[in-house]
Amino acid sequence: MSEKVLTLRGVVKEFEGQTILDGIDLEVEKGEVVVIIGPSGCGKSTLLRCINALEPIQGGEILLQGSPVKAGDKNLPVLRQKIGMVFQSYDLFPHMTIMDNITLAPRKVHKRDKAEVEREAAELLSRVGLADKAKSFPRQLSGGQKQRVAIVRMLIMHPEILLFDEVTAALDPEMVREVLDVMLELAKQGRTMIIVTHEMAFARAVAHRMIFIDEGRIVEEGKPDEFFESPKTERARNFLNMFRFQPASRS
Amino acid sequence: MQALGLEVLFKGTNFIRLLGGLGVALKISLLAVLISIPAGILLGTLMTASNPVIRAILRLYLEVMRIMPQLVLLFLVFFGTTRALGWDLSGETSALIVFSLWGTAEMSDLVRGAIISIPKHQYESAAALCLTLPQTYYHIIFPQALRRLLPLSINLITRMIKTTSLILMIGVVEVIKVSQQIIEANRMSSPNAAFGVYLTVLLLYFAACFPISMLARFLEKRAEI
Numbered sequence: 001m002s003e004k005v006l007t008l009r010g011v012v013k014e015f016e017g018q019t020i021l022d023g024i025d026l027e028v029e030k031g032e033v034v035v036i037i038g039p040s041g042c043g044k045s046t047l048l049r050c051i052n053a054l055e056p057i058q059g060g061e062i063l064l065q066g067s068p069v070k071a072g073d074k075n076l077p078v079l080r081q082k083i084g085m086v087f088q089s090y091d092l093f094p095h096m097t098i099m100d101n102i103t104l105a106p107r108k109v110h111k112r113d114k115a116e117v118e119r120e121a122a123e124l125l126s127r128v129g130l131a132d133k134a135k136s137f138p139r140q141l142s143g144g145q146k147q148r149v150a151i152v153r154m155l156i157m158h159p160e161i162l163l164f165d166e167v168t169a170a171l172d173p174e175m176v177r178e179v180l181d182v183m184l185e186l187a188k189q190g191r192t193m194i195i196v197t198h199e200m201a202f203a204r205a206v207a208h209r210m211i212f213i214d215e216g217r218i219v220e221e222g223k224p225d226e227f228f229e230s231p232k233t234e235r236a237r238n239f240l241n242m243f244r245f246q247p248a249s250r251s
Numbered sequence: 252m253q254a255l256g257l258e259v260l261f262k263g264t265n266f267i268r269l270l271g272g273l274g275v276a277l278k279i280s281l282l283a284v285l286i287s288i289p290a291g292i293l294l295g296t297l298m299t300a301s302n303p304v305i306r307a308i309l310r311l312y313l314e315v316m317r318i319m320p321q322l323v324l325l326f327l328v329f330f331g332t333t334r335a336l337g338w339d340l341s342g343e344t345s346a347l348i349v350f351s352l353w354g355t356a357e358m359s360d361l362v363r364g365a366i367i368s369i370p371k372h373q374y375e376s377a378a379a380l381c382l383t384l385p386q387t388y389y390h391i392i393f394p395q396a397l398r399r400l401l402p403l404s405i406n407l408i409t410r411m412i413k414t415t416s417l418i419l420m421i422g423v424v425e426v427i428k429v430s431q432q433i434i435e436a437n438r439m440s441s442p443n444a445a446f447g448v449y450l451t452v453l454l455l456y457f458a459a460c461f462p463i464s465m466l467a468r469f470l471e472k473r474a475e476i
Contacts, residue, residue: 054375077381085379091372095394104390105380150376157380 003030005065005161005192006051012059013043013050013216020046022216023060028161031190035197035207035224039239043216044196045088048163051194052085065160081109084159088166090146092138092153098125099134102153109157117156124152128182144175148182155186162186164195180206200243204228212236256443260451265433269448272426273455276415279343279423283350284408290351291358291404296388298363309359316356322417324349329421342423350411357410361403365396402471409460409467426452 006028013021020043028034036044049055051062056071063069069079092101102121106112125131128148138146147167154162164183168176180202187193187206197203203210203224210227212220212235220227220236231237260266298309316324329345332338340348369392377387419428430448437444 052379054378077383080379081381083379087372087376087379089372091370091376093373093376093391093395095398105382108386108390109381153380 004028005030005032006194007063008051008060009063010060011047011050011057011062013046013055014058020216021050021057024213024216024218026211026218028192028194030192033187033191033193033195033206033208034211035195035203035209036211036213037197037200037203037239038213038219042213044213045165047213048085048165048194048196052080052083052163054085081157082160083163084154084157084161085163085165086147086150086154086167088169090138090143090150090167090170092146092149094138096137097134098130098136098138098141098149101138101149102156105153106156121152121156124155125149127185128152129178142175143171144178147171147175147179151179151182151186161192161194164193164197166196166198168197168199200228200240212239214239255450256441256445256447257451259433259437259441259444259447262437266451268429268433269426269451269455272424272429273459275343275423276412276418276425277459279346279350279418279425280408280411280415282347283354283411286347286351287354287358287407288404290355292362294355294359295362296366298359299366313356313360316353321349321353321414322420324353325417325421342418342421345421346415346418346423350415354407354411357407358404361400361407362396365400365403366392368399369395398473402467405463405467405470409463412460412463413456426455 004027006026008024008026011021011024012019024047026034036047038044046055050057051069053062053069053071053073053076061068064079064082067075067079069083070076073079092098093104096104099118099121102125103114103117106117106120107114122131122134125134128151130145130148130152133141133145133149138149141149150167167183168179171179176199180199183193183195184202184206193206195203195206207224210222210224211218212227212231212233214235220231220233222232227236228240231240260269294309294312297305298313300306319327325345328349329340329342332340332345373391373395374387377391382390415425416427418425419431424432430452434444434448441447
């Protein structure tokens with residue numbers, strides 16, 4: 001029996017009278033890659049934000065290795081160190097160099113030694129192909145490069161679980177690949193990951209388990225091949241069909 | 252020379268006195284700025300706080316300071332406190348109080364604007380990296396806000412210097428008051444002195460404010476990155 005990293009039980013999120021998440025149950029095991037898809041506004045991004053306690057929840061519970069994650073809780077800063085998150089809008093700190101962006105949190109939060117953190121940062125940067133960018137500022141980088149830096153910035157905190165919130169959605173198509181390749185590499189290393197994405201081919205390649213959310217509920221989940229080949233529910237079928245095109249008939 | 256009335260400037264110590272008057276104006280502005288900037292940063296940060304009571308009080312303070320003409324504030328502090336509270340404030344002290352109160356209000360609004368212009372994502376990224384709120388402000392929010400703030404706060408300094416021309420109304424002998432005295436004293440010998448002296452005052456204000464404006468423009472360019 002493998003170790004549970006994350007457990008969600010009946011998570012409910014309400015916002016201004018609307019129910020965004022309507023009882024989400026989810027268990028993620030160590031080393032598992034879970035990909036969440038669903039129509040926009042279905043609550044998938046909100047779910048990630050709740051797991052990281054950026055949004056308070058109104059019902060249910062979120063357990064990280066058995067400890068409850070709650071917004072405003074005293075324990076939260078310690079728990080959150082185990083959760084890494086990368087956002088859609090590569091939010092590097094614009095006034096800092098790439099190196100400072102990466103080393104700020106380990107130095108200030110973990111009180112690690114500057115030289116030692118910079119060594120690790122340099123190594124991580126070279127692993128994502130950005131060794132020469134350490135002294136650059138975010139504005140000098142392309143979107144794809146910024147997003148790879150954001151991933152490094154998260155990794156250097158040594159999180160137990162990695163959350164990716166539509167990290168390629170704001171990128172030009174030719175830059176999507178370089179970011180997805182980094183994520184595939186992380187999956188191969190056996191990292192525990194939850195990924196929200198619209199890249200279906202990537203989802204199928206990287207996922208151990210697919211989750212389809214609609215209207216704040218998990219409608220269907222399963223192995224990627226089964227899910228993509230023969231979705232069980234009507235709603236998942238309709239959603240997946242939106243990504244398929246019939247060839248235009250030329251008569 | 253005669254027609255422009257410039258010759259009075261070279262009589263006795265007149266020009267030195269004008270410079271001295273400008274010095275008084277600059278001294279009050281500078282001191283008021285030194286008080287306004289830290290106080291404005293504190294109040295401006297509090298204005299972004301979630302507590303509605305604090306926000307309402309600060310908003311009221313800002314609006315009162317903005318709506319009241321500076322002259323009324325000067326009279327209120329200089330004459331009003333003497334009558335109502337029995338304080339015997341000098342003109343310069345009153346001026347310093349008024350300019351600090353007004354500068355703090357203006358500064359706080361600039362700070363508030365700079366802070367709320369920082370996207371929410373910056374806070375969330377910092378939170379996701381487990382930085383504490385004070386760390387987030389110190390390392391992420393303030394350095395970015397400061398870049399946007401610098402040119403604006405320098406413009407506030409030039410506005411302050413120009414507004415000090417009002418303080419002659421509460422008996423402070425600053426550059427305009429000195430000008431009036433010189434013109435008055437030379438009414439018979441140089442009837443055109445008003446033109447020459449005020450022209451000189453104009454140039455003095457320009458000499459004081461122009462470098463500051465240039466600095467503001469330079470910083471604005473640099474902040475655009």
